[in-house]
Amino acid sequence: MCAVFRMIFHIVFHQNNLLILLIFIGCLYSSYASALDDSDDSPSVSPFLTITPIQALPAVSDEEAARLLQQAAFGPSLESIAAVQVLGIETWIDHQLTLPATYHAPLITQDYTHSSAVRLSAWWKTALWGEDQLRQRMAFALSQILVVSQNAAKLYERQAGLIHYYDLLVQHALGNYNDLLHAVTLSPVMGKYLTHLGNAKASGSIRPDENYARELLQLFTIGLHELNMDGSKKHDELNQFIPAYTQTDIESFAKVFTGWCFAAPTNDRFCNSSNDYVTPMRAWDDYHDQTAKPLLLGAVLPAMQSAEADLLGALDNLMAHPNMAPFISEQLIKRLTTSNPSPEYISRVAQVFNNNGHNITGDLGAVAKAILLDSEARDGHVNFPNSFGKIKEPLLRMTHMWRALEALQLHDKFLIYNIGRSAGQEPLNAPSVFNFYSPDFANAALASHGLVSPELQISHESQFIEFYNYLFSPIRYGAAELVPVENVKSFWLYNQFTSLVTLYESENGDDLVVERLNLLFIAGDMSVGFKATLKQLITDIRSYDENRNTYKPYSMMANLVLVIMLSPEFVVQR
């Protein structure tokens, strides 16, 4: 869309002159206009026209921009750092909120196989190169809350359905949570995964299936226990947690989710099979329980309602529950900024969840902005230097590197195989509806400090080795500048090292390279000790090369990146 801008931007990079800003604003305007054309997308009210005049732009340092891009995007790059600096943090977020969605399904150029590699080629493309980074990052976060997985119900055979499910997350990622719940509930993929597809009203001793009702309440909306606005659990007079719902509530909600089947099953019968895992499920009211259903908070769905009316009523009931805002806000915070948000941070975000400023509940765009603009998100690394942040999940470590080094796809197939096994994580392939890790996971040491680290749950010895073995060759031998065309592998991305090599070859090159890597990989937070370590590595490699009368600056850069990727300072996003 903004190719002209990108071109000029590259030419005059880092000069921050007015010309760039003007062109960029032009760019913004066209994005905004096209966003308005996309009726599916429902962009929030654009703050575009209120862009702060240039002289009043608050200065955003390189490091601040990089830190934001770790949280709001799939990692920083020099280009995206500059874009944040040009706009300022808030305006950058506002701009992101207006960008049209990049959907995954249209990016697929090959036939789906019964593996995830084709489906995920679109995930990698959007994560690495999508303009709508914030939307995609939110969709990824939501994919770990509203979990479906190809590892159950033979969904691995339904890759087209899975990618459409992901696109529902993309579509609503900055929209309204109620709309998202509605779309997800009626997805045949979810219907198969949590088995409400084909769920019928009671008949004789056969009861409705409770699966979706239970996980919707426990995992997608309100959680197990009554919460305060700050995410802490309420206690009863015996100092016990208070269950947010009872088994009776689950049985009542189970009746809500009866009567749904494929839109067009074979022979038009409830509930025959279908190959259409994309079209939303359709209500068959003969199979819907039409008794009155007590819900939470004293609400009751009246008798004789249709399946659709019951569904809307039940979702409204959950949206009105006081747990919803803190429960979902805390999980989104944990996916984006920090594993251990303060109660005040949760509370501030939850208030925005409840009211976006225009008396609307569940505005995910406003919630994302609140999460990212919060003082704790921006200054947590200073104010809580020993606990703020999160372990980057394996997929984010990969996207971070490939964005930072402007990796190239040199092969049109672009299939990254077996990532689930190697990384212990793959979009829409969690072991269960409980995701890859628990939001409350802690090891004994962290628990003793009252801290959690969800992503630590999949960071164990064998996973660590398998993951970095998987990445070893693409990093070590994946310099885009050096690979002969005939050797290009369809399952690799190729890092570009030239700008690092240029720095290396200038005066004080060692320092400049380490500082650039510090910015791109650690948002400027690299310790003095680690800088010294990297300089030692440079020195050691240089003497090794010199002893052999060789000069291999690209290998040098690859080695530095390998060591950084393995380091705890990179792995923990602060």
Place this chain on the structure above:
Amino acid sequence: MNHPLDERRAFLKHILYGGMGVAALSSMQMSLMNAVLAQSNSESDYKALVCVFLFGGNDSYNMLRPMEGEALTDYQMTRQNLARSQAFEISPGSQQVDGGIGLVPELLGMKTLFDQGNLAIQANVGTLIRPTSKTDIINKAVVLPADLYAHNSQQLTWQRGAELNQKDTGQTGWAGRAIDVLQSNSNAPFIQNVSVTGHNNWQVGMNTAAYHVDAETVETMNIYKHHAYAAIRKPILEQHIYHTSFSHLLAQSYNEVVKNAEDNAQLLTNSLSLLSPLDIDVPSNNTLALQLARVTDLIRLGKLQGLSRQVFFVGLGGWDSHNNQATNHPKLLTLLNDALLYFYQTHLAIGVENEVTSFTMSDFGRTLTSNGDGTDHGWGGHQFIMGGSVRGDLYGILPPQTATNEYALNGGRMIPTTASEQMFASLAAWYGVSETDLVTLFPNLEHFDQDVDYFSAV
């Protein structure tokens, strides 16, 4: 097989004289060697506990089927389309079951072990805080475990072996606590406590954490080996990164996990290569059997290294049978049966059948009633305890399979008649935990009869 002592000497010799490859022995390896040398007389006292976790909630009531009469009719009425049509009768020594009872055909191997006296079936066991009756529940006269019917909470409660007290923010599990009380030394060799299926809380102690190993491969770090610059990267990474402390607590925790990964993987790779293959085929397409094959290898290594105690965690998912249960549950039972039987055969082959006890755990039992083509989350269920030291029998109360009896809550969610902590206490006692320590390990145990015992002769 060779005399164990000879094999151990050969093992030591191999490791001490170059078998470790190019890597110099790390301090951990040295301490392991010392442990081996110090324990040359301990092999008469070896025990391993193996937890087989059935993730998702096994419909364990449907592993057993009444053979005849009213019990069978009741079963069929309750189970509807999920009733099993066939079973092989078993004859518990200690109790008569109305209508007789049998194991479904997929569990024929388990029936064989039961008949041989090497399999215990603990009936209707579940999470409890106090002995609990239906009347107590209706009258709200008893405190119930928190978050019944929720997968994650109930898995955690089983693994931790204690009701999750609201104020209890520790993460320990009962195997971890057992290791803590049995040894003061926290530098035990890493293969003492191993998970082959990812994280769980069962193995978490204050001074111990599980080592994670893959069932099929043990990889070592490519970044350290046979490439140009490897010799430069390795000391840089080891000294300046993994042997550095980090003030950031998440970074430090990450570092603790990974800092010994390479040393351990090297040691494991080299040690495993010393084992001669057993002449028993691993059941094909059976991930649980693959995990258990790995456990048998680690038991052999543990004994070679003179360890006296080991715990292992393996698992199989897919048990959350809300739908398609008639197809899926028998398949899972086949995998379980074949894997356990294979595992026991490997123990016979290496002569450890009396030294290893395996047992199942699962999130919960399921509803006895059907939701159309599956079952929903329940509470009490049956578990297997397998081993040569086990006294094969049916333990506890086996309630009738009806949805309205005195043990059944709405939909046929069964109130446990044996507490999971009673089951664990017997296993922990066999493992060597003293009676005094049992009460500490299992905080609710004192409220229950403590005569559950799968091991002593009657």
